[in-house]
Amino acid sequence: MGSDTRARLLEAAAQLFREQGYAATGLKQITAEAGAPWGSLYHFFPGGKEQLGVETVGHSGARYQRLFDLVYERAEVGADEAVRDMFRLSAEALETSGWADGCPIATVALEAASTSEPLRHACADVFAGWRAATARRFASEGIEPAEDLAVYVFAAFEGALILSRTGHDAGPLRVTADIVARTIRDRRPRSETASGV
Amino acid sequence: MGSDTRARLLEAAAQLFREQGYAATGLKQITAEAGAPWGSLYHFFPGGKEQLGVETVGHSGARYQRLFDLVYERAEVGADEAVRDMFRLSAEALETSGWADGCPIATVALEAASTSEPLRHACADVFAGWRAATARRFASEGIEPAEDLAVYVFAAFEGALILSRTGHDAGPLRVTADIVARTIRDRRPRSETASGV
């Protein structure tokens, strides 16, 4: 094949953008981390840093979405429990990484919101995909309005991640998960409000 | 007096950090925006960019908190309505600024989370202050657990701001405000659940 270098560049960029942000990460640092020669970056990404940013956001977004899908596809638990799992998994990843691995998109999204339309758009697409996956899970259980509740869950999730990461304290993720999960549980259709099993 | 320049530097930095982030904003750009000579920056902030960042976060945080206080002190409405006002005011500011004026802290908080302890700590302090102000309002109405609910409200608020700003769409702030406000309303003590007036 040969395009292994390209994959390593994307992976290195994803990790650095997640940890330090887009502007603070130099292209030299990315090639060094990926063990790739400097020139290979402009070979694989002729559009420079912005193209690399856009592709990295898509890459990170797709990878993170697989985690959501994994959680959501556990049919044996209710959507409220799936949401709680999502919060718990993220809290664990955040804490075991020394409060480094937060949302792989949020930092770039905020940095790019008013400075790069292509990058902002890439982030918006990722968020839309995550939201849609969540809404599908809700709709499949008759939890309505599924789209609005998915937006709400993601807002709470993203915000709690910021608070927990900034404070070096998993508390916000835990507390928010409890309240959000209860909100979702209360929206389940009547016929399933029994105790389960 | 004489320290008018210092205030203008803080103000310019606050605006630029909010819009572009910390790493993407150059010190030269800040002095230019403030109409201050280049050297004055290191005169007033001998600690360089990091000191300016820390003080700017405190400055922005205090200013934003006054907005919260204003909303929360409207005793004639319930806490759920106060929360809704907070979301609505932010949505208006965001939209009328062309999706530029989001949270003045969040971008810097994420950028600094793993790169600057002084800056991260400054952001954490601001978030703690906002949360405490919200918790006081809840506690004054007997809405409990006030601290946990305040964390939840702020998580949802910060996340909705990200989603709305990234998507150029006030929808997430509106939708999230509705659900969060209802959650708070449902926590009001029994004696006040009547219709009001």
Place this chain on the structure above:
DNA sequence: GTCTATAAATGGATAGAC
């Protein structure tokens, strides 16, 4: 004490050797 001019380093991007 206030600011101009400069320094040392790093940023993203490119030209051209192999």
Place this chain on the structure above:
DNA sequence: GTCTATCCATTTATAGAC
């Protein structure tokens, strides 16, 4: 087609003129 060496702009920080 793949990468090394170089370029110029811009960054933060400082030294010293007024």
